[in-house]
Amino acid sequence: MVIRLWLLGIIFALLNLTVMHHLAIKEIPLDLVVIFLVYGGLFYEGMGKWLGFGMGVILDLYSESMGYNTLVGTVIGYGVELVGKRMYKELPVLWLILLIVGTILHMGVIFSVNYGMKGYFWWRYIIPSGIYTGVVGVLGFYLVRRRYDFRV
Amino acid sequence: MNKDKIWVTLLIGISIGLIGLGKTEKGVWLQGVITNLFSPIQGWANFIENELKMRKENVKLKKEIMKLVMERERFKMLEIENKTLKEMLKFQEEKEEYKLKLAEIIGRENLPIGGRVVINKGRIDGIEKELPVITVGGVYGKIIEVKSKTSIVETIYDFNFRAPVINVRTGVQGIVEHSPSYGIMVKVPINSDIKVGDEFITSSISTIFPEGIKVGKVRKVKVDETRLFYNAIIDIGMEFYKVNEVFVIVGVDTVREEEVRYDTKVWKIRGEKKVSEEVWEKMEPKIRVP
Numbered sequence: 001m002v003i004r005l006w007l008l009g010i011i012f013a014l015l016n017l018t019v020m021h022h023l024a025i026k027e028i029p030l031d032l033v034v035i036f037l038v039y040g041g042l043f044y045e046g047m048g049k050w051l052g053f054g055m056g057v058i059l060d061l062y063s064e065s066m067g068y069n070t071l072v073g074t075v076i077g078y079g080v081e082l083v084g085k086r087m088y089k090e091l092p093v094l095w096l097i098l099l100i101v102g103t104i105l106h107m108g109v110i111f112s113v114n115y116g117m118k119g120y121f122w123w124r125y126i127i128p129s130g131i132y133t134g135v136v137g138v139l140g141f142y143l144v145r146r147r148y149d150f151r152v
Numbered sequence: 153m154n155k156d157k158i159w160v161t162l163l164i165g166i167s168i169g170l171i172g173l174g175k176t177e178k179g180v181w182l183q184g185v186i187t188n189l190f191s192p193i194q195g196w197a198n199f200i201e202n203e204l205k206m207r208k209e210n211v212k213l214k215k216e217i218m219k220l221v222m223e224r225e226r227f228k229m230l231e232i233e234n235k236t237l238k239e240m241l242k243f244q245e246e247k248e249e250y251k252l253k254l255a256e257i258i259g260r261e262n263l264p265i266g267g268r269v270v271i272n273k274g275r276i277d278g279i280e281k282e283l284p285v286i287t288v289g290g291v292y293g294k295i296i297e298v299k300s301k302t303s304i305v306e307t308i309y310d311f312n313f314r315a316p317v318i319n320v321r322t323g324v325q326g327i328v329e330h331s332p333s334y335g336i337m338v339k340v341p342i343n344s345d346i347k348v349g350d351e352f353i354t355s356s357i358s359t360i361f362p363e364g365i366k367v368g369k370v371r372k373v374k375v376d377e378t379r380l381f382y383n384a385i386i387d388i389g390m391e392f393y394k395v396n397e398v399f400v401i402v403g404v405d406t407v408r409e410e411e412v413r414y415d416t417k418v419w420k421i422r423g424e425k426k427v428s429e430e431v432w433e434k435m436e437p438k439i440r441v442p
Contacts, residue, residue, distance in 0.1 A: 018198060020260065056167070062187070066170050067170030071170075
């Protein structure tokens with residue numbers, strides 16, 4: 001199970017690097033890494049930080065500024081893990097909040113590192129990306145959980 | 153402190169270490185080594201992407217068979233491919249003064265706006281930092297990081313990209329950049345002579361791009377908020393997301409043309425080659441002086 005999760009993590013990270021632009025709507029990106037990270041962190045106990053770290057390392061390999069994806073990935077993964085321990089996991093509202101916050105944090109750091117803290121980016125890309133990722137992620141989670149007959 | 157917290161602290165520590173390491177030469181080297189290890193998987197990911205694209209196309213073509221126009225569509229596709237290949241060949245011939253290296257785009261950085269892309273040529277192919285990257289349509293970007301087998305290109309769509317350009321019609325100089333509000337645009341001083349349809353090419357003052365590479369045509373001219381500049385919004389000569397191959401200008405042939413006087417004749421010498429007396433005699437003089 002863990003190996004399958006890792007393989008999926010690598011595939012999601014590589015998809016993020018190769019086909020992300022195809023999934024963007026009006027240049028607003030879909031953060032596949034955060035979707036996978038939130039799912040892994042919530043439903044596979046203790047895996048969030050490791051997935052965040054591993055997927056972050058892969059993103060960093062193709063990034064000019066090394067280390068930032070790894071750091072943010074670890075923080076998001078661990079944060080999701082902590083939330084998952086304390087709250088009821090099968091709650092779509094919780095998924096939505098985690099996906100939005102995770103994406104905003106990830107995109108915010110990456111944009112700030114590459115282009116500096118400019119307000120325009122937050123309204124044009126980062127926050128819309130959080131909402132887009134949140135909506136798509138919740139639908140994805142819902143379908144996966146229903147398919148495997150979980151209580152949703 | 154429980155085990156979980158120790159692991160998280162350790163992972164965060166490693167991440168911060170990576171940030172520090174990323175700024176050193178060793179870090180870039182390490183990044184290159186690991187990227188090379190991952191390049192086969194990256195290749196598979198690209199293969200899957202291509203496979204998916206091809207399947208989609210296949211379904212589309214089957215539908216076309218039902219409509220009895222498949223042959224025509226196939227012919228059209230071949231024609232386009234042929235045209236693209238011809239264009240690339242012609243482009244390479246036209247730009248014979250440049251030493252061009254053809255590279256394939258194998259990945260895009262984790263940014264939504266197509267700002268940076270990864271190409272499959274690196275240090276071992278003679279790629280260096282700050283080399284210009286072009287396509288048949290014109291300026292595409294510049295190399296900002298080089299690893300052994302791959303390189304990162306800062307494209308014209310990157311918000312950090314800047315290049316000096318010149319208006320072909322009026323000679324007015326400007327700076328091309330990607331503005332979040334306007335898209336790709338050229339900033340020129342206010343009251344400059346500029347109008348819709350003007351063409352911009354790279355200027356000779358650029359330290360990266362050779363002079364005369366096409367940048368784009370003016371679509372709209374707007375006054376900047378500061379009222380000190382015109383923002384000329386331009387259409388670049390390519391469909392950005394459809395570009396899969398680019399050329400890196402790895403050098404410019406130092407072809408020197410000069411006229412040499414010998415005896416009563418004037419000879420035109422091209423290049424750095426020294427000509428033997430025997431060859432000299434066989435050469436046709438370009439101009440004869442009385």
